Amino acid sequence: MTWYAYGSGLWLVLIGVFGVVRSRNLIHTVVCVSIAQSGTYVVLLAIGYQRGGVAPIFGASTPPGTPVVDPVVQAMTLTDIVVSATVTALLLALVIQVAKRHGTIVPDELHAIRG
Amino acid sequence: VAEFATALPALCVATPVAGACVLLAAGRRLPRWAVDGIGTAVTVLGVVLAALLLAATANGRVVEWAGGWQPRPNLTVGIVLAADRTNAGIAVLIFALATVALLFGWRYFDSVHAHYHALVLLFVAGMTGFALTGDLFDMFVFFELMGAAAYALTAFKIEEPESVQGGLTFGVVNSLGAYLCLTGIGLLYAHTGQLGLPQLARALAGHGSGPLVLASFVLICTGWLVKAAAVPFHFWLADAHAVAPAPVCVLFSGVMAPLGCYGVTRVYWVVFRGSIPDTAVHRAFLVLGVVTAALGALMCWTQRHIKRLLAYSTIAHIGLFLIGIAALDQLGVAGTEIYLTAHAAVKGALFLLAGLLLSRYRSVDELDLYGRARDHKAAGCAFVLAALALAGLPPFGTALGKSLLDDAGASLPLTVLTLLVSAVTGGAALRVALRVYFGLGPRPSVESTSDASSGADEEPDTQPPSRTPVSMAAAVVLLLAGGLAVGVVPAFMRGVGAAAGAFVDQRAYVAAALGQFLPTRPAVPDTNWATGGVLLGLGTVALAVGIAFAGLYVRRVPALLRDTVAVLHRLHSGHIGDYAAWLILGTAAFAGLLLLG
Numbered sequence: 001m002t003w004y005a006y007g008s009g010l011w012l013v014l015i016g017v018f019g020v021v022r023s024r025n026l027i028h029t030v031v032c033v034s035i036a037q038s039g040t041y042v043v044l045l046a047i048g049y050q051r052g053g054v055a056p057i058f059g060a061s062t063p064p065g066t067p068v069v070d071p072v073v074q075a076m077t078l079t080d081i082v083v084s085a086t087v088t089a090l091l092l093a094l095v096i097q098v099a100k101r102h103g104t105i106v107p108d109e110l111h112a113i114r115g
Numbered sequence: 116v117a118e119f120a121t122a123l124p125a126l127c128v129a130t131p132v133a134g135a136c137v138l139l140a141a142g143r144r145l146p147r148w149a150v151d152g153i154g155t156a157v158t159v160l161g162v163v164l165a166a167l168l169l170a171a172t173a174n175g176r177v178v179e180w181a182g183g184w185q186p187r188p189n190l191t192v193g194i195v196l197a198a199d200r201t202n203a204g205i206a207v208l209i210f211a212l213a214t215v216a217l218l219f220g221w222r223y224f225d226s227v228h229a230h231y232h233a234l235v236l237l238f239v240a241g242m243t244g245f246a247l248t249g250d251l252f253d254m255f256v257f258f259e260l261m262g263a264a265a266y267a268l269t270a271f272k273i274e275e276p277e278s279v280q281g282g283l284t285f286g287v288v289n290s291l292g293a294y295l296c297l298t299g300i301g302l303l304y305a306h307t308g309q310l311g312l313p314q315l316a317r318a319l320a321g322h323g324s325g326p327l328v329l330a331s332f333v334l335i336c337t338g339w340l341v342k343a344a345a346v347p348f349h350f351w352l353a354d355a356h357a358v359a360p361a362p363v364c365v366l367f368s369g370v371m372a373p374l375g376c377y378g379v380t381r382v383y384w385v386v387f388r389g390s391i392p393d394t395a396v397h398r399a400f401l402v403l404g405v406v407t408a409a410l411g412a413l414m415c416w417t418q419r420h421i422k423r424l425l426a427y428s429t430i431a432h433i434g435l436f437l438i439g440i441a442a443l444d445q446l447g448v449a450g451t452e453i454y455l456t457a458h459a460a461v462k463g464a465l466f467l468l469a470g471l472l473l474s475r476y477r478s479v480d481e482l483d484l485y486g487r488a489r490d491h492k493a494a495g496c497a498f499v500l501a502a503l504a505l506a507g508l509p510p511f512g513t514a515l516g517k518s519l520l521d522d523a524g525a526s527l528p529l530t531v532l533t534l535l536v537s538a539v540t541g542g543a544a545l546r547v548a549l550r551v552y553f554g555l556g557p558r559p560s561v562e563s564t565s566d567a568s569s570g571a572d573e574e575p576d577t578q579p580p581s582r583t584p585v586s587m588a589a590a591v592v593l594l595l596a597g598g599l600a601v602g603v604v605p606a607f608m609r610g611v612g613a614a615a616g617a618f619v620d621q622r623a624y625v626a627a628a629l630g631q632f633l634p635t636r637p638a639v640p641d642t643n644w645a646t647g648g649v650l651l652g653l654g655t656v657a658l659a660v661g662i663a664f665a666g667l668y669v670r671r672v673p674a675l676l677r678d679t680v681a682v683l684h685r686l687h688s689g690h691i692g693d694y695a696a697w698l699i700l701g702t703a704a705f706a707g708l709l710l711l712g
Contacts, residue, residue, distance in 0.1 A: 013298055017291055020695040026283070029691055033290050040297045047305040073304070076252055080297065083259045087290050090263060094270055094283040101276040107691050112277040113354050113568045114689030 005046035012039030026098060026105040030091045037084045041077050048073035120171040121179045124196040127164050127206050128244045131157055135236040142229020154232035155217045158239065161210035165243075169203040173610075176617075176627040177203075178249075186629045191314050197249035197628045200614035201452065205246045205370070205377060208456060211597070212369045212463060213239045216362035219467050219590035223362060223474060231271065238264035238366065242374055249628050251300050251335070251386075252310045254378060255293065258342065262289050265371060269359045277568075280689070281358035288351040288694050289341055295702060296338020303331035312385045313628035316621060319390045332387050333706045336379050337698075340705070343375025345437060346407040347697040347704075349430050350687060353414070356426030357568060361470025364422065365594075368429040368466060369459030376436045376455070380448065380618075388621050391709065393443055399708035400441035408434025408532060410683070412539040416666070417680050420568045421469045421479040421547055425462065428505065428540035432458050435533055439520040446640040447523035449615035453601060453608070453642065454516025457504075460598035461513060464501045465544060467591050468494055471583065472551065480569045481547050486554030494583065495552025497591055502548055504598055506541020506659035509644070509652040512601025513537070515608070517655075518648025519640075530651075538655050542662030549663060556667030602644075612642040 016036025023029040048070030056068040099105050102112070134157030142150055171177050177198040180186065184193025198206075213235060220227065241261025248254055266289070270282025304310055306327045307318035319328065337348070344352035352372060356364050383396060411431030418424035432454075439451035471494060473479050476487055488495065504511040517537060521530045549555040601607060616637035617623065626633035686693075 010298070013294060016294075017695055017699055020287060020291065021692045021699075023692055026691075029287060033287055033294075036291060036294045040294050040301065043298055043301045047301055072310070073301070076301075079252075079256060083256070083263075086263050087259070087266075087286065090266055091283060091286050091290075094266070094279050094286065097270070097273055097279040098276075098283060101274070101279055110280050110689060112280045112689070113357055114684075114687055 002046055002049060005042060005049065009039045009042030009044075009046055012036065012042060014039075024106060024108070026095045026107060027092070029107065030088060030095060033091065034084060034088050037080065040080060044073040044077045044080070120168075120177055123164055123168040123171060124177060124179055124198045124247045125181065127161065127168060127210075127247060128240055130161055130164060131236040131240040131243070133157075135233040135240070138229040138233040138236070142233065145229065147227075150229045150232055151217070151221050154236065155214060155221075157236060158210050158214040158217055161239065161243075162207060162214060165203060165206035165210050168198055169200065169207055172198055172200045172203045173613075176624070178628050178630070180630075191309075191311065191629065194253055195249040195311055195313065195628050196247050197313075197624070198247050199617050199624070200610060201448075201618045202246040202377070202381075204452070204456075204610070204614060205374070206243050208459060209239055209242050209246070209366075209370050212366055212459060215463065215467075215590045215593055216365045218593075219362045219365075219470070219587050220360075221586045222584040223470060223587060224360070231268075234264050234268050234271075235363070235366070238268060238371075242366075242370055245374055246377060249312045250310055251303070251312060251315065251382070254382075255297055255300060255338075258296070258338065258378075259293055261371065261374075262286075262293065262342075265289075265355075265367065268363045269355045271360055271363070272358070275358070278358040281354040284689070284691055284694065285351045285355040287691050288348075288698060291695055291698055292338045292341030292348065295334045295698075299331040299334025299338070302327055302334070306331070311628070312382070313625040315386045316388075316625045317629075319386060322390070324390050324392065328387070328390050329706075329709060332383075332391055333702060333709065335382055337702045337705065339375045339378035339382070340403070340701075341375070341698065342372065343379065343433055343437075344372050344407075344430050345375075345403050345433060345701075346410050346430070347701040349407065349411070349433075350694040350697060352430060353423050353426040353687065354689065356429070357420055357423045361422070361466050361473065364425070364466040364470075365463035368425070368462045372429060372433055373436060373455045373459070376433065376440060376451070380440050380451075384619055384621055385624055395709045395711070397441050397443055398711065399705055400437050402708055403705070404434045404437030404439075404441055405529075405532060406434070407431070407437060408536045410434075412536045413680065414683060414687070415540050416543045417684070418543070419481045421472065421481055421484075422466070423568060424481070424543055424547065425465050425469060428543065429462060431536050431540050432462075435517070435520060435536060438529060438533070439523060442520075442523035442525075444523060444640075445615040445619045445638060446519060448618050449611050449640045449642050450516050450519030450523050452516075452611050452615060453512055453519060457512025457516055457598045457601040460594045460601065461501050461504045461511065464497065464591050464594040464598070465505065467587070467594065468498045468501065471587060471591075481550060482559040483569070484551045485559055486551070488552045489554055491552060491583075493588075494591075495548060497595065498548035498552060499545060501595060501598075502541050502544035502663075503656055503659065504541075504595070505537070505544055507537050507652045507655045509649045510602040511598050513598065514648065514652030514655075515602045515642075515644060518645060518651055519642060521648070521651065522645075534651065534655050534658070538658040538662055541656070541659035542666065545659055545663035546666040549667060608642045612639045615640055615642075
């Protein structure tokens with residue numbers, strides 16, 4: 001079961017990068033970057049998963065000693081989502097500017113800087 | 116006093132963040148001079164705090180567990196900030212360069228809003244946090260913070276097609292690198308259940324090298340090497356440097372890219388030392404360094420866009436840093452630290468002089484600018500001096516650093532390579548100076564070639580000032596003086612020796628970070644000038660001058676070389692997809708180098 005989670009997480013990272021490589025549209029590129037990052041969420045959550053574990057909030061229904069999932073990776077994932085929101089918003093804003101200044105969002109047609 | 120010292124690492128990170136918040140909140144209502152004043156005052160305060168931290172680390176590491184968590188045997192929760200001489204020194208360098216960059220910006224930008232200063236301060240906070248933290252996930256978060264600020268600063272001239280393209284490329288490539296790095300951090304956490312560098316070192320000690328440890332090392336290093344712009348992760352750097360405002364380039368070239376090298380070195384020496392065979396790591400870093408240095412130098416020589424030329428020279432020097440790190444001993448670390456500091460100052464001066472050219476003549480195209488700056492001999496002399504210092508003119512710190520790298524490498528081919536690389540990059544910068552400020556050489560034909568950016572149509576950040584303002588000239592002079600000071604102040608050289616000795620002392624770092632005391636006396640490498648180093652430096656400078664004049668007067672280039680260079684230029688296609696493909700190829704190649712026998 002956990003191997004499926006690890007496998008799909010790593011697959012999402014790789015397919016995201018592959019999407020960037022093959023992209024014909026900069027919005028698609030930015031979404032592929034997000035997909036690669038989603039893969040890291042899956043990997044992180046899979047690491048903290050424990051069979052039969054409950055949410056790591058101890059209280060009346062969850063006395064100390066109850067098997068729980070790892071809260072550290074969940075905190076990491078939350079941080080990661082915040083980072084993702086920032087970076088995606090920034091990249092999309094840049095794509096809008098690229099569309100305005102270049103008149104295209106096809107990577108093959110951007111020739112402003114190279115060499 | 117002791118409590119104040121342990122608060123210093125957190126203060127070094129928090130001060131620029133607080134300054135950025137003040138500027139963002141009040142920036143609209145403040146006049147321009149107040150915004151400039153607040154920004155510069157915050158970075159000066161940062162220099163003071165970081166210098167106090169550096170002084171405090173002379174008596175041992177300054178360790179602070181954030182939020183009051185304390186390490187206990189077998190159970191450590193919390194995030195540690197661990198400052199030693201090396202990363203405290205890097206913090207001083209970051210704040211000093213930011214001060215100079217903001218000082219230059221006073222008169223450089225015509226209309227600039229407070230969000231520029233706020234972005235610079237956030238960028239500085241990200242870099243300082245990355246340097247000072249002792250926690251792997253914290254490193255990733257600060258890596259992303261400095262990344263996001265840097266993407267925005269790259270695309271600062273938002274009306275320009277080049278700027279937004281450069282910013283987007285930078286953002287996508289660095290984000291992908293960061294996610295590979297995060298995957299590596301996750302795998303390492305899955306293996307050990309730890310995120311702090313000292314706890315990871317304890318957890319990995321004695322467990323040997325498994326495929327999971329190797330994979331996480333490869334992925335984490337990929338993240339930091341993308342920031343360091345090692346070949347083949349380097350494509351974004353030239354594009355970003357070509358379009359970012361000149362004062363921002365000072366920070367990009369001077370500390371941001373070298374911080375990638377710092378990250379790799381820190382993680383290796385604290386966490387993976389002993390878990391991964393030395394020979395494999397040595398070979399991997401050496402190959403990366405040699406390829407990066409050679410390709411960077413070749414691309415640098417064949418540029419006519421002055422800021423791109425300087426950017427490729429940074430890539431070449433990153434290669435030399437990696438060669439120093441590959442020695443895997445304290446002498447290599449000491450040489451890299453000295454070279455890195457002096458390079459930051461000298462390269463910063465060159466970028467600021469290129470910024471002056473752009474603001475005055477509205478072009479950074481070497482051929483287009485031929486002889487046009489003849490009446491600015493002072494700037495020309497500064498450019499020549501900085502170019503010679505880049506090549507390694509004694510007593511500049513670059514020459515000292517390079518001679519220490521040669522000693523650490525202890526091999527003739529490597530010495531020849533560092534000599535050639537620094538002579539070619541210095542010679543390229545010298546060629547620019549002689550052509551632009553002194554009008555030497557035949558008048559070049561300025562028809563644009565299709566495969567490369569010329570820089571002729573780059574928009575200036577400003578209206579041209581009638582004469583060079585004092586603040587801009589002072590920024591250049593300060594940087595050149597800094598590069599000189601690295602090589603002549605004995606206290607600095609001794610300090611770097613001690614810093615390098617402590618840096619490679621894995622057991623002492625782990626013990627200090629976990630609140631234990633371990634009496635050690637690390638071996639301190641000799642970091643003084645040697646006759647051989649001085650002679651080698653002078654030889655390199657002579658070669659650089661020869662190369663510069665050859666570039667000015669020799670017209671015929673062998674066809675084979677011309678074709679090779681044309682192919683290399685076509686590989687730097689400016690296409691995000693190509694760069695992402697190189698990223699994956701580079702990761703695989705790095706893993707392959709580690710796995711080879």
